[in-house]
Amino acid sequence: MPENKSAVSTLIQEVLADPDLAHDDVFRRLLQAGLQDLVDAEASAVIGAGRYERTEKRTNRRNGTRAKRLATTAGEV
Numbered sequence: 001m002p003e004n005k006s007a008v009s010t011l012i013q014e015v016l017a018d019p020d021l022a023h024d025d026v027f028r029r030l031l032q033a034g035l036q037d038l039v040d041a042e043a044s045a046v047i048g049a050g051r052y053e054r055t056e057k058r059t060n061r062r063n064g065t066r067a068k069r070l071a072t073t074a075g076e077v
Helices: 007-017 019-023 026-047
Strands: none
Touching (some): 007 026
């Protein structure tokens, strides 16, 4: 089974490694990563398996995604 690493934890590690990133709209990027994690979790719950995971109870397939934009007070994500 592949390692399940959230986009939020990946972004936090990047910011910790490069302090200059902390000043470049990091809140908007954290919001975007958090929303993407929620979408991925919902898809996994509906399908019955994580990304690239094969299970007996899996009822559907992941057939890709489309990029979408969302306007927030933190900016467009």
